[in-house]
Amino acid sequence: MSGFSAFIASPWGSALAIAAMALITxxxxxxxxxLMSHVRITPRIERGLRALPGSIIVATILPAALDSGWPAFAALGAAVAVMATTRVDILGLAAGLGALSVIRAFL
Known part of the structure; x- marks a missing residue:
């Protein structure tokens, strides 16, 4: 093993990788x-920024739901219904996870 490979495989290599990832983040x-400090926030940009968290959640959850089938879509429906009526994110999360748990318990 060469010097560089040995360094990378050592605990110092792991610490360096973690530090590099923290710096990049x-x-x-x-x-x-x-970048956003140089952008004028118009009503259109503000609407887009407000919609961004929901878009990220959909982009993250939808592929997993497609792989999991109808139980995941039923749980998503429960979560959306609770969030739409209560406007409390944590209650929607609890409803979705609870619905999925119940469905999986009976399958």
Missing amino acids: FLCRIGGLV
Whole structure:
């Protein structure tokens, strides 16, 4: 094993990888703040930014739901229904997880 390979395989290599990932994450977050400080927030951009969290959630959850079939869609329906009526995210999450647990318990 060469010197560089031995370093990467050592605990110091792991610590360096974690530090590099933390730095990159920090720079991405700061870069977004710096970039958005130069953008004039119009009503159209504000609507887009408000819709962004929901879009990210859908993009994250939909592929998993498609793989899991109808139980996942039933749980998503329960979560959406509770969130639409109560406007409390944690209650929607609890309803979705509870519905999925009940469905899986009976399958």
